[in-house]
Amino acid sequence: MNENFSNQEKLKTDLLTINMGPQHPATHGVLRVEIKTDSEIVVQAIPHIGYLHRCFEKHAENLDYRGIIPFVDRMDYLAAMSMEWGYVLAVEKMLKTEIPLRAEYIRVLVCELQRIASHLMFFGTYLIDLGAFSPFLYAFQKREWILRLFEELSGARLLYNYIWIGGVWNDITDQQLKGIEKFCHEMDLEIAKYHKLVSGNSILINRLKNVGVMDQNLCFDYGLTGPILRAAGVKWDLRKNRPYSIYDKFNFEIPVGEGFKGTLGDCYDRYMVRMLEMEESLKIIRQCLEGIEAGDIQAKVAKNIKLPAGEIYSKSECPRGELGYHLISDGGKTPYRLKIKSSCFTHVSALPAVAAGQLIADFVATIGSIDIVLGEVDR
Amino acid sequence: MNDSFVTNGWPMFSTYTDSINKMIPEAKAIYELREVGDTPIDIEAESVHPVCQHLKTQFGFHVLEVITGCDYPDRIEVSYILANFTDNQEVILKTKLSRENPVVDSVSDIWSSANFQERECFDMLGVHFNNHPDPRRILCPDDWEGFPLRKDYKTQERYRHMIVNPESKMNIEDREFANKQKALEAKQKALEKTKADAMAEPKKVAEIVEDKKDDQGEKS
Numbered sequence: 001m002n003e004n005f006s007n008q009e010k011l012k013t014d015l016l017t018i019n020m021g022p023q024h025p026a027t028h029g030v031l032r033v034e035i036k037t038d039s040e041i042v043v044q045a046i047p048h049i050g051y052l053h054r055c056f057e058k059h060a061e062n063l064d065y066r067g068i069i070p071f072v073d074r075m076d077y078l079a080a081m082s083m084e085w086g087y088v089l090a091v092e093k094m095l096k097t098e099i100p101l102r103a104e105y106i107r108v109l110v111c112e113l114q115r116i117a118s119h120l121m122f123f124g125t126y127l128i129d130l131g132a133f134s135p136f137l138y139a140f141q142k143r144e145w146i147l148r149l150f151e152e153l154s155g156a157r158l159l160y161n162y163i164w165i166g167g168v169w170n171d172i173t174d175q176q177l178k179g180i181e182k183f184c185h186e187m188d189l190e191i192a193k194y195h196k197l198v199s200g201n202s203i204l205i206n207r208l209k210n211v212g213v214m215d216q217n218l219c220f221d222y223g224l225t226g227p228i229l230r231a232a233g234v235k236w237d238l239r240k241n242r243p244y245s246i247y248d249k250f251n252f253e254i255p256v257g258e259g260f261k262g263t264l265g266d267c268y269d270r271y272m273v274r275m276l277e278m279e280e281s282l283k284i285i286r287q288c289l290e291g292i293e294a295g296d297i298q299a300k301v302a303k304n305i306k307l308p309a310g311e312i313y314s315k316s317e318c319p320r321g322e323l324g325y326h327l328i329s330d331g332g333k334t335p336y337r338l339k340i341k342s343s344c345f346t347h348v349s350a351l352p353a354v355a356a357g358q359l360i361a362d363f364v365a366t367i368g369s370i371d372i373v374l375g376e377v378d379r
Numbered sequence: 380m381n382d383s384f385v386t387n388g389w390p391m392f393s394t395y396t397d398s399i400n401k402m403i404p405e406a407k408a409i410y411e412l413r414e415v416g417d418t419p420i421d422i423e424a425e426s427v428h429p430v431c432q433h434l435k436t437q438f439g440f441h442v443l444e445v446i447t448g449c450d451y452p453d454r455i456e457v458s459y460i461l462a463n464f465t466d467n468q469e470v471i472l473k474t475k476l477s478r479e480n481p482v483v484d485s486v487s488d489i490w491s492s493a494n495f496q497e498r499e500c501f502d503m504l505g506v507h508f509n510n511h512p513d514p515r516r517i518l519c520p521d522d523w524e525g526f527p528l529r530k531d532y533k534t535q536e537r538y539r540h541m542i543v544n545p546e547s548k549m550n551i552e553d554r555e556f557a558n559k560q561k562a563l564e565a566k567q568k569a570l571e572k573t574k575a576d577a578m579a580e581p582k583k584v585a586e587i588v589e590d591k592k593d594d595q596g597e598k599s
Contacts, residue, residue: 049518050519050520053518053519057503058527058528093416094415094416221490221491222492223492234464236464241464308415310413310414310415310416310417311416311417312416313417313444313445313460315444322444324444326445326447326458326460328449332564337447337450337528339445339447339448346496348495349491349495379518
């Protein structure tokens with residue numbers, strides 16, 4: 001043995017394994033991330049998921065096409081309207097149903113409101129992760145208004161079962177439309193307030209810039225979509241690039257990351273893209289309020305829905321990314337197979353790639369910035 | 380709309396299959412245009428990896444969206460849905476595996492997103508992926524038995540001294556209702572078959588009458 005070894009070199013330097021979750025408040029649900037740390041630095045992160053696995057794909061094989069709608073609600077419970085719409089789009093494309101114009105307008109309205117509600121939730125909880133408490137309360141005030149409206153429309157606050165095959169369940173009243181117009185005006189002021197309070201705050205900027213960079217190549221490699229892909233500077237939004245429903249009628253921009261305060265595709269870009277998206281959603285809602293006309297809200301659909309044999313992969317743009325339904329039908333009353341492509345599931349798979357080399361505190365900021373809902377990850 | 384994409388995509392199918400067959404003849408890529416929904420391209424299971432590599436380099440499919448497995452009585456079908464965001468293209472690759480020994484090469488070295496997708500496919504349907512970097516279950520516990528999305532799956536009775544479906548927590552009424560529905564459906568199918576065998580043309584009339592009944596039911 002070499003006697004010149006100092007005491008320091010004889011110290012044990014194993015990696016320390018820490019379990020983040022499943023009850024960690026910063027993981028937004030029951031996500032467990034096993035991290036191997038070298039003092040304060042993450043060397044490896046292994047996500048463990050499945051705590052909320054209910055296997056809706058198996059349930060769907062035993063349910064008729066209408067009965068599946070309440071189940072897809074329960075995937076992303078913060079954006080249930082968008083989940084319903086994606087599923088309903090797939091079935092309607094197979095049936096080749098024509099939807100009444102008023103129903104399409106109502107669908108766009110509620111889904112854009114849902115996008116705002118979901119991004120407000122992100123805004124609030126993300127800042128709690130970072131240590132700021134009061135923005136959460138501001139965000140929940142406005143989110144509450146949207147949930148109240150949805151409760152008036154559908155009778156439920158979170159899980160709506162509102163968008164049905166061929167239309168929507170309940171008509172929207174003129175009074176509610178006026179209320180939405182007022183809300184848009186208030187929301188404009190509110191977003192300006194958020195920017196003043198949070199976005200320009202130097203503590204937040206220093207906390208988020210250059211942290212958790214997800215660049216374009218990583219996004220394509222891992223199949224990341226939605227705000228994460230746009231924050232990396234890619235102008236890809238299904239509402240513009242492959243417009244479904246009546247999105248081609250609206251005039252709106254796709255906000256992309258520009259490296260606002262640091263590197264392109266860092267946590268600050270992802271935060272900022274979501275904030276800008278809320279403004280674009282408000283634009284769409286205003287155009288909806290101008291364009292909406294009286295008319296039917298439900299197309300004629302057979303009582304017992306039977307899809308023709310075949311398959312379809314239909315995608316829609318949800319607040320958290322692209323949601324895809326791969327529906328395989330054998331001509332019966334129930335789907336033969338319904339595979340749900342959840343954006344959050346793919347986003348979790350990219351976590352190990354960005355985690356290596358980060359500080360533990362920055363890793364928490366990264367998990368918050370990809371904005372996952374574990375109900376959608378596990379399905 | 381997705382429909383316009385499908386119509387725009389139609390001439391592309393032949394270019395894909397021609398190119399694949401030229402480069403990798405053993406893939407035997409074919410497609411059959413479907414009237415409803417999307418049209419998949421069928422390839423042989425042994426050449427999944429080279430075909431994916433070829434599509435990525437030649438046509439720029441830089442995103443693997445999802446891997447779907449589907450269980451049929453005689454085979455397991457695995458679909459790969461690839462997308463190209465720059466040219467706005469999408470393609471469904473489909474391959475057939477045997478039910479007893481479903482094995483296919485992993486594509487996780489081409490797209491990293493395949494890692495989780497393949498793990499899920501293994502977890503739910505028992506498809507084994509060669510050269511997979513991390514072949515574990517993902518949604519079910521590691522020591523779970525059986526593959527839930529197979530059509531003949533039966534839940535295990537006990538998992539680590541826990542009863543999986545305790546009778547006190549089962550919704551027996553729902554189960555009975557579902558069984559009843561299934562029996563009714565089977566009965567109807569048998570009836571339709573006998574009718575169709577007996578006479579071919581009057582069957583259409585019977586169908587129309589049934590449809591009318593459905594509509595009336597909806598109104599009332």
